[in-house]
Amino acid sequence: MVTEDNINTARSIALKCGIISSNDDYLILEGEEFNRRIRSTPHGKDACHRFGISIQELEKLMHTRGHEGIKQLNETYDGLSGIEQKLKTNLMTDLSNDEIDLSIRIAAFSQETNVEWIEGVIIIIVAIVPALVTAFYAWINERQSRNFQSLVELDQKCNVIRESTVQQIPIKDIVVGDMCEIKYGDVLPADGAIIQSNNLKVDESSLTDESDLIEKHESTDLFLLSGTHIIEGSDKMLVLAVGEYSQTGMILKLLSTIKEQNNDATASQKVVLANVNPTSNEDDLDCVKIEKRSILHTQLRKLGIQIEYTGIAIVVLTILVPLVSFSIEQVIQQ
Known part of the structure; x- marks a missing residue:
């Protein structure tokens, strides 16, 4: 159930973050729109001041294991009851479905990025490019086999x-x-x-x-x-x-x-x-065909190396693009 305290707290955070321009604007915002605005505003991080613990502290706590985790939980936060107080929740009754309270928690403990399209592009690149390279290399091998077969059958x-x-x-x-x-x-x-x-x-x-x-x-x-x-x-x-x-x-x-x-x-x-030719008086033609085959294989080796370099470049790009996007997003949010 929405209480007056919830409304006042949400209104004050929304005004401070620039999500609304006046008290009356808040009344016409629906839950999803409020979530979007509060998460898209860099100052939305101020919502975490409402709680006694930050997302970084929670992340650090979750990295501990076994007895060490229990020790840190008890010494730093006075156990689960301390976490309960800092998160302003109730272990017995759970959270309510109050959209205002949930929106504030989203602003304090989650981040929303607007670069979903980059992930889709990366998935497409990772899925399609290796398949295309493999198919192209298979086509090159098949053409090599047919050319060599034609060479063997030449004038026979x-x-x-x-x-x-x-x-x-x-x-x-x-x-x-x-x-x-x-x-x-x-x-x-x-x-x-x-x-x-x-x-x-x-x-x-x-x-x-x-x-x-x-x-x-x-x-x-x-x-x-x-x-x-x-x-x-x-x-x-x-x-x-x-x-x-x-x-x-x-x-x-x-x-x-x-x-x-x-x-x-x-x-x-x-x-x-x-x-290639069974008679001994055609040795000169044999030498010419062997030389042609050697040139063909040399070209194919060079092409194979180029394909390998291209694959390495694609892998590097698939790693760098998400890192750069993530870094830019972090700078913008700060």
């Missing part, structure tokens, strides 16, 4: 049998179900199974790092893997896997997710690069 052709006729087509046009003619010196463009072989021996060191030749036959070991060398014999192969689902494709996909260091390549990468 393979003999396939279609409509009972041997046709020479680019290896990128090979599809599952094709029958390929494989001979000495070729690098397998896809994974497949032997249909008919003639003293076929394969170098699988690109996959296993073992230099021993593997003899392949339809009755013993009939599966052939892309990226391996045909050292002896010839074969007709049924294509079972192409592109990223072949052994070479899976290796390239794995390599695209690894951040490579300068002049550091794995054994699988070296073999794939060496197999």
Whole structure:
């Protein structure tokens, strides 16, 4: 229930703080409007003089723990009864719903900031920017993988049998179900199974790092893997896997997710690069393609570093913006 003392106290604080210009103005203020005015006025802190304890003292008290907290409560404030008197409350009957009294307590023990939009912007930045950076970096890796795959397939052709006729087509046009003619010196463009072989021996060191030749036959070991060398014999192969689902494709996909260091390549990468052209009389073209790949990776490394620096800058900004806003708000309130 609103008492005359409550009204007089609130009117005196409102006049002192500049919230109202006359005694009559107070009568037309509703509770929410009074709260807003008293909290938005820097002098609203004077309301804490009505109480025998400040928000800073309460905060310091709450930082104590265990027996130390009990000791400080008893020695400094004479226990909970002392706090009760200073806060002008009643442990038995609690606070009333008097809007005037509640408004005075809000002015004395709380702060209202007007920078909510900054928090929203920070949340948006923290949520969206990392996602955009991650998506962009994933797109760069995907483009790297496709460019490298195109480099491997550049000017490479393979003999396939279609409509009972041997046709020479680019290896990128090979599809599952094709029958390929494989001979000495070729690098397998896809994974497949032997249909008919003639003293076929394969170098699988690109996959296993073992230099021993593997003899392949339809009755013993009939599966052939892309990226391996045909050292002896010839074969007709049924294509079972192409592109990223072949052994070479899976290796390239794995390599695209690894951040490579300068002049550091794995054994699988070296073999794939060496197999760009199977014949020895095209070594010059191999060197040119390796150089192009090196330039591409160098550019990607630089881009990755720039993205990392950008991420660090964003993190620093997300920390500085709230701190600066908080500092400005504190200066204004003082």
